Amino acid sequence: MAKLAITGGGRCNISNNFESIRSLEEVYPRGANFMKRALAEFPPEHLLDWFRKRGVEFITEDGGRIFPASQDAGEIVRVLLKAITGVRIDCNCRLDSLPEDSGFIVVTTGGGKGMEILGDLPVKIVPPVPSLFTFNLSDTPDGNRSSLCTLMGTSCEAGLSIPGTKFHSEGDLLVTDWGLSGPAALRLSSYAARHLAEHQYRSPVTVRWMNCPEETLRTMITGIKERNPRKMLKSVHPEGLSARLWEYLLKQSGLRDDMLWAELGSKGLNKLVQVILADNYYISGKTRFRDEFVSCGGVSLSSVNIKTLESKEREGLFFAGEILDIDAVTGGFNLQAAWSTAYIVAKTIINRYDTQDF
Ligand SMILES: Cc1cc2nc3c(=O)[nH]c(=O)nc-3n(C[C@H](O)[C@H](O)[C@H](O)COP(=O)(O)OP(=O)(O)OC[C@H]3O[C@@H](n4cnc5c(N)ncnc54)[C@H](O)[C@@H]3O)c2cc1C
Numbered sequence: 001m002a003k004l005a006i007t008g009g010g011r012c013n014i015s016n017n018f019e020s021i022r023s024l025e026e027v028y029p030r031g032a033n034f035m036k037r038a039l040a041e042f043p044p045e046h047l048l049d050w051f052r053k054r055g056v057e058f059i060t061e062d063g064g065r066i067f068p069a070s071q072d073a074g075e076i077v078r079v080l081l082k083a084i085t086g087v088r089i090d091c092n093c094r095l096d097s098l099p100e101d102s103g104f105i106v107v108t109t110g111g112g113k114g115m116e117i118l119g120d121l122p123v124k125i126v127p128p129v130p131s132l133f134t135f136n137l138s139d140t141p142d143g144n145r146s147s148l149c150t151l152m153g154t155s156c157e158a159g160l161s162i163p164g165t166k167f168h169s170e171g172d173l174l175v176t177d178w179g180l181s182g183p184a185a186l187r188l189s190s191y192a193a194r195h196l197a198e199h200q201y202r203s204p205v206t207v208r209w210m211n212c213p214e215e216t217l218r219t220m221i222t223g224i225k226e227r228n229p230r231k232m233l234k235s236v237h238p239e240g241l242s243a244r245l246w247e248y249l250l251k252q253s254g255l256r257d258d259m260l261w262a263e264l265g266s267k268g269l270n271k272l273v274q275v276i277l278a279d280n281y282y283i284s285g286k287t288r289f290r291d292e293f294v295s296c297g298g299v300s301l302s303s304v305n306i307k308t309l310e311s312k313e314r315e316g317l318f319f320a321g322e323i324l325d326i327d328a329v330t331g332g333f334n335l336q337a338a339w340s341t342a343y344i345v346a347k348t349i350i351n352r353y354d355t356q357d358f
Pocket residue numbers: 001002003004006007008009012013014015093094095096108109110111113114115117290291292293294320321322323331332333334335336338
């Protein structure tokens with residue numbers, strides 16, 4: 001509950017309406033197939049209805065992100081605490097192992113250290129590594145802070161990719177004083193979480209400053225040149241790039257910013273296009289995003305019955321939430337996975353163990 005109270009920067013991005021999502025793989029890099037089933041069993045609408053019946057109203061923000069209208073994660077916590085009657089809650093009480101003698105156990109201890117409780121249990125674990133972090137950036141493999149960081153605060157719609165791999169992302173990219181952040185960086189950190197961990201968070205990374213085909217960009221720049229022959233390169237820039245970023249990209253391309261557009265030859269044009277579409281840097285480490293992170297890895301879905309989330313090895317042992325090898329990009333998808341998996345486990349327990357409906 002303490003963690004829930006700080007989700008979404010204290011506003012609790014409780015779920016997502018999934019309306020702009022083309023495929024679940026896009027948002028659940030691990031567990032997409034399973035989430036298809038879980039979302040059919042307990043979709044966001046059922047979750048919201050449950051809370052609405054208890055007086056909570058919701059708002060939807062860009063990207064389909066759903067928050068309580070009160071903008072207060074505490075409201076969600078209070079409603080949950082009020083709803084769980086007849087249950088003893090022990091706070092500040094760490095378990096080192098699971099009790100042997102209970103009828104059923106649900107493990108919801110989250111990712112990372114929460115997995116330690118599983119000890120030597122015969123459960124297949126996919127080793128946990130962090131996901132959802134921002135990138136520290138340098139210009140050379142062993143270099144210091146990248147020159148790009150002088151543009152701190154600049155943001156634009158961009159693409160990010162790791163050369164030689166399939167990992168790429170698109171979205172808002174924010175230049176920070178240490179490197180790259182914003183949805184495009186967080187998504188890439190999620191897609192490539194294991195790859196980056198295996199490479200000690202050191203890797204080449206390519207920024208595509210404009211998400212358009214090369215031909216479109218060439219036509220756009222040639223058009224600017226034809227319309228502004230007597231103006232300096234720095235005074236007219238393509239739409240979508242800020243003046244500050246444009247001046248930086250001119251420098252990256254080895255072009256003088258006071259050169260006239262009429263003087264831009266094919267060599268200069270080629271270099272400019274190349275830098276805009278593939279500007280190369282190095283990831284030299286990772287930084288937490290507003291203390292927000294999730295674990296990639298956990299209890300393997302191959303070791304649980306996917307209809308009940310019960311261990312295949314030990315009857316009565318269930319898993320829900322982040323301890324499972326399911327994780328998502330930001331946007332309310334991680335909490336929705338926790339709600340849906342918890343529902344599946346609760347339903348099984350109610351049906352099988354003849355507990356009271358709750
Ligand atoms: C700062 C932050 C903000 C986030 N914001 C969002 C958001 O807005 N939207 C979203 O979708 N996702 C968000 N996430 C991710 C989301 O919080 C998690 O995916 C979600 O909380 C997972 O729920 P869970 O119940 O599985 O695990 P947790 O919420 O981590 O709960 C696990 C609980 O188990 C307890 N525990 C662990 N080990 C033991 C033990 N040995 N004995 C006893 N207790 C133990 C922990 O203390 C904790 O209370 C955020 C994550 C962070 C860190």
